[in-house]
Amino acid sequence: MADERSRGVTITEIARVAGVSVPTVSRVVNGRADVAPGTRERIEELLREHGYRKRLPRPDGPAGSGLVDLVFNDLDSPWAVEIIRGVEDVAHAAGNGVVVSAIHRRTSSARQWLDNVSARATDGVIIVTSELAPSVHADLRRIHVPAVVVDPAGLPPLDVPTIGATNWAGGLSATQHLVGLGHRRIGFVTGPMQVLCSRARLDGYRAGLESAGVAVDPALVRDGDFYQDSGFRAGEELLDLADPPTAVFASSDQMAFGVYEAVRRRGLRVPEDVSVVGFDDLALAAWASPPLTTVRQPLAEMGALAARTVLGLARGEQADNPRVELATELVVRESTAPPRG
Amino acid sequence: MADERSRGVTITEIARVAGVSVPTVSRVVNGRADVAPGTRERIEELLREHGYRKRLPRPDGPAGSGLVDLVFNDLDSPWAVEIIRGVEDVAHAAGNGVVVSAIHRRTSSARQWLDNVSARATDGVIIVTSELAPSVHADLRRIHVPAVVVDPAGLPPLDVPTIGATNWAGGLSATQHLVGLGHRRIGFVTGPMQVLCSRARLDGYRAGLESAGVAVDPALVRDGDFYQDSGFRAGEELLDLADPPTAVFASSDQMAFGVYEAVRRRGLRVPEDVSVVGFDDLALAAWASPPLTTVRQPLAEMGALAARTVLGLARGEQADNPRVELATELVVRESTAPPRG
CATH class of the missing domain: 1.10.260.40 (lambda repressor-like DNA-binding domains)
Structure with missing residues (x-):
């Protein structure tokens, strides 16, 4: 030594x-x-x-700083804290500290973050969502820092272990729940379509309709971007239709809250007039009025698995499986009911 | 060196x-x-x-690890991410990493956290809420790690710089807003009364009523604990009164959402039947249906100031002021309206 x-x-x-x-x-x-x-x-x-010597990578042993870096695009989402909690639980138990950063989608900020990661000789990096430039992954390899991507957004880079959720199955189960209640006209609000998980959720919705013999009506599928405003606008468009849906499945909880607001503005009620389903199961889904039926993504578990994986990589182990999808689960609360009539 | x-x-x-x-x-x-x-x-x-030498405290220079520790009781609150964002902004700009931990209110966990803080030679510690045992502060002093408490809960230890918010003024402004709309029977849901900020908000509510010549009716003041369930129960109790309030001021956003649910369950509406005001202005206050009128605590700014303060202490500076309260601000949205006829 x-x-x-x-x-x-x-x-x-x-x-x-x-x-x-x-x-x-x-x-x-x-x-x-x-x-x-x-x-x-x-x-x-x-x-x-001062006799400075650059820290040498030691692929055969623990990196030794006792730190794991956890980096988000932005710290503006209520699901960030759920991932932090999962990572922190595992890292804390292993005696590691979790350094939380936001790189704000700016290249300059990503570069500074890389410099900081290098300077503090972190044991490994957990990247949440994969909007970081591919060059960041190349740089991490160059400084011998293992990385894992936690990717609820579902756009994995090619050569980094990724932990996601079963988005297609989640879309299917939410749609089957609404069909089972008797709904036939079911609106859908998409996420941003450049993100794979948005496509998977939409495909799950289509599969749920088709397996019940219900034709997909393109007029019932509206664009969203996961944020509340887009759910509100999509909800207004859907309620404006000559033959409006009796239920709306929004592919994020925040958009589902936007649909709530579109329903409220017309003097209508959830679920008496319109059933609403979300996707994520943020803490606030249970606090909504009415409490939101939604597809649970196990965000804390995804963070915990990412921490175990990156600490393993830091010890020189291989990831068991470079592509892991944890199961989603439908959580039925009070925002869904049989259609009127 | x-x-x-x-x-x-x-x-x-x-x-x-x-x-x-x-x-x-x-x-x-x-x-x-x-x-x-x-x-x-x-x-x-x-x-x-191996020639290990314990790191010596250097009160006249930067501590040098490039790390700041940020510790929560639990990572279960949506306001945690707002404080993390504020701390991270300032620390990142200063080239420091932010190590986020939860000590889960367990003594054993606090002890392990202290050991980790000691091992990673952190430059300073930001403690969110002050439920840590006083011995933790003594231990931090012993290992020469400066500490700052960010304390939306308002129970500062005696000898540590504390950053809070103007809870009394916030309680006053929310109540004056409701009085100004014409409300005279205004319910209030408290936080846990062992926490100083709960008392300050309640006193602000009383002052707002009394300055408008409205007598305080003790039947309209109900116990809560900041969580959604307690707001729901308090809302039910208030609506059960023979002479129910036309407005409810809940001293946290989460409790305000509970009041929303109590109103909804009776087939009533916010704000047409009952006006509701919260306290915090979490991101989700704007997503609620209707969007929630609330008292904004500047959580990110509180985190940013805490980071600046603790980095200053790490450089051997004195805190300008050991007790800082940042201003709260009433944010009027759509959950408040004049009382019915």
Whole structure:
């Protein structure tokens, strides 16, 4: 372990002495081009003077920082806290700290985050949703940091273990529930169609109708983007139809709440006039009025499995299965009832 | 900086070689009693052999790990993510990672968390709500880790900088809003009364009534605990009164959603039959149906200020003000209207 004893001074300390940011020192350490020559020279001098040695990857042992990085595009979603809880449970039990970051979909922010990941020698990275540029995955490989993607959005990169949920089966079970109550005109609000899980949920909805011998009416399928506003607009469009649906299946809970609001604005009621089903089972689904029937994604379990997987990779193990989908489950509450009539 | 160069081997590495957990090594390093003698001896031998030196506190400089710890009782609240976002914004900009933990109100978990904080030499700790035992604060002082409490619950420990919100003023403004709409019978649902912010909100409600010349009717004040169920029960009790209120002010958004459900169950409507006001302004307040009028606590700003404060303390600065209350603000949406006729 002699090589580690000489690691000593940290990038943070060098940055303080040099009067520059940690990412700047990290860029010099990692041989990146985007540092002014004078600054680079000064930092290199300090690195030599203080005997800094770059941390070497040790694929045969634990990485040793006791940290796991968990990165989101944005920390603006109520499901973020459910994933954090799952990751934290497992990491905490293994003595690891969970470093939570948001990269705000900005390339510059992703680059700084990579520098920070490099500087703190994290044991592994859990990326939530896969909107990070492919170059980020290449960079992580270059600095020998294992990565796992938790991907409720369902667009996995090609060479990284991914943990998702059974979106198609969830779409099917929600639709079968509504058909079983007697609904035949069932509206559907999609997620963003560039995201695979949106297609899977839509296909599950279609399969649920077709297996019951109900034809799919394209007029009942409306575009959404997972956010509340789009559910509200889709709900208004559906209720404006000459032959409106008696039930609406929104492919996120937030959009289902938008449908609630479209129903309320017309003086109608959920579920007496319109049944509504969501997708996710956020904590707030149970607090809605009426409590929302929805397809549960096991977000905390997905986070926990991601933590176990990335800690295993950090120990040099292989992921058992690079593509895992955990089961979704229909949770029936009070927003669904037989159609009037 | 010679003292830091010899820091070298980490507790994590020693734990791996010794075949014990990181917290166990940390306990030995910190001279704690709860380690079996044989294990202690073996670990002490390894620490000597590998030249481990305990990290020395450096009150005059940055602590240097580049990490800030953010600890919650539980990661079960939708407001957790808002505080995380505020802390992460500031810490990220300063090149620091944010380690998020939950201690689950268990003493054993708090102890392990302290060991982990010690092992990763965090620069500072942000504690959300103050239900941690006073001994935790003593332990943090002992290992020279600065702490700040973000305390929407309002029960500050005596000697730690605390960041809260103006709960009394929030209670006042919500009540004045309802009085201004013409309401005279206004129900109130309290938070847990052992928590100071609950008392401040209740006192603001009373002040709002009294300043309008409306007598406080104790029958209109009902106990809650901030969770949805208690708001539902309180709402039912209030609607059962012979002379029920025309408006209900619940001192958390979650309880306001419970009141919504009590109103819905009777076939009544918000706001046509009963106006409802919440407290917090969680993201979901805007998604509720109808969108909820509520008192906004600036949770992200509270997190951001906590991060700035603790990073300042880590640099050896004094907190400008050990007790900061950020302003609350009434956000009027669609759940409030004049009382019926």
